[in-house]
Amino acid sequence: MAKKKIVHLLHSIGGVDVYLRLILENIKTDSFENIVIHGTKDTEKPFFDEKGNKVKEYRVSIFRDISIFYDIKSLFQTYKILKKEKPNLIHAHSAKGGIVGRITGKLLGIKVIYTPHAFSYLSTDSSLKRKFFMSIEKFLANGNSLLLATSNSEKKRAIDEVGYKEENAIVFNNCIEPIIKMNLLTIQKTWPDEYICTVGRPSYQKNIEKMIRVLYEVNKEAKIHLIVMGVGPVSNQLESVKNLIVELNMGNEVTLLDWTARTDVFHIINQSKFYISTSRYEGMPYSIIESLALSKACIVTNCDGNKDLIIDNYNGFVIENEDVKGFKSKILKLLTDKELLHKLSKNAFNSYSENYNIKKNIYELESIYLK
Incomplete structure (x- = not known):
């Protein structure tokens, strides 16, 4: 059976970066080929698969903050890479990856899985920004994408607030490898024991x-x-x-x-x-x-x-x-x-x-x- 090619698209920082690395380091390389498209100014650490080999990666102009110039640029860059790689599936992570992934996936006829890692409209107490971010999420919901929530409560929010159809929203809980070895601190301890x-x-x-x-x-x-x-x-x-x-x-x-x-x-x-x-x-x-x-x-x-x-x-x-x-x-x-x-x-x-x-x-x- 041919390997299924999956492109992961994201601004690779914080918990989103941890999520992706855990997937890449545990998913079977005999069945899946993974490629990463991420930002030019996020992580500098290479990505590795379950056998310790480096995962192919591309860098595009995906940044955390909104920028009309760079956001449009990232769409063109990603479109070009996807057209070359011809993946079976796009796994788009977080707000920016989700927007770029769902738009380019629609244009190229590629199915998309979108993981919000907490919806962007929750990130502000500004009612104007909240409405703007919510409108983007609602506009891109359903269509050619499946929502892959990281928790049951995130799935419920997607259905109740964003408007995902129940059949288009599923859950894969965040999870980690067992923490076996506790190394000594690499930084100086400046706090009390309690x-x-x-x-x-x-x-x-x-x-x-x-x-x-x-x-x-x-x-x-x-x-x-x-x-x-x-x-x-x-x-x-x-x-x-x-x-x-x-x-x-x-x-x-x-x-x-x-x-x-x-x-x-x-x-x-x-x-x-x-x-x-x-x-x-x-x-x-x-x-x-x-x-x-x-x-x-x-x-x-x-x-x-x-x-x-x-x-x-x-x-x-x-x-x-x-x-x-x-x-x-x-x-x-x-x-x-x-x-x-x-x-x-x-x-x-x-x-x-x-x-x-x-x-x-x-x-x-x-x-x-x-x-």
């Missing part, structure tokens, strides 16, 4: 300001340190977070860490008491799946992805988005109730093992591609 942690750039999505306010309330009753990992180049609310830390006099209680190796992230999560997320929206966050794989209970907001991963009072707690008192209460509970923390932590690993191990689940995606 801490809680999160992964997320200071941004509208991750709502780190709320997390700082929660910690401020918690530390009125029980001192605990917070480590925020992932403070990278797209942290557009970093100054706001820093100013809030100064305003609340919490410089000694919060550590902001720049992007670092994933092994460092794993090490820090592994040594923490538990994990916390105050995100306004998600697709299905890898950092929480990684925390479950490391047997860490999680306290999270009630948003897409988070509420799929965390079952209240089983492997953590789900709190309404703006409920500072609720977060404070559950954090204090886990800081003082060791028996409960142990139970939730044990269940956290069971959740990962049963549902989010890519070694067990990759066949589901292979089946979707083949169909």
Whole structure:
């Protein structure tokens, strides 16, 4: 049987980059040939397949922000590459990849799978921008594309809000490889031994300001340190977070860490008491799946992805988005109730093992591609 050729189209950064690499490194090379089209200024790391061979890649003018010139340019560049490669399928990732992939796929008669990784219209509190992004998603929904959500709640949102037909929306949960070896830190440790942690750039999505306010309330009753990992180049609310830390006099209680190796992230999560997320929206966050794989209970907001991963009072707690008192209460509970923390932590690993191990689940995606 001839291999099925799949082109992955994306701005390869953050969780989207992790998602693609996990697919490429686990999908069977005997059945699939993968090609990557990604941005000129995103990842510099090559992509590898399950046998350790480099995956063919092209770079085009796909960027995170809207640019009429570069967005049109990327359409022409991608069209040219697709016409040359003649893939059986396009897997378009995130907003920009989704737009370019669905338009070029339509023009060339190539079927498209689109994974939003959290819909773009959720990324702003501007009603005008929200309507604009929503209109694009609605216009491109259905047609020649199938929506491949990363969680059941993302699929539900696609049907209820964007207008996907139920038969055109399916789910392949984000999942990861087992985390087996914990390496030593490659960065200097500047924080105390007792801490809680999160992964997320200071941004509208991750709502780190709320997390700082929660910690401020918690530390009125029980001192605990917070480590925020992932403070990278797209942290557009970093100054706001820093100013809030100064305003609340919490410089000694919060550590902001720049992007670092994933092994460092794993090490820090592994040594923490538990994990916390105050995100306004998600697709299905890898950092929480990684925390479950490391047997860490999680306290999270009630948003897409988070509420799929965390079952209240089983492997953590789900709190309404703006409920500072609720977060404070559950954090204090886990800081003082060791028996409960142990139970939730044990269940956290069971959740990962049963549902989010890519070694067990990759066949589901292979089946979707083949169909």
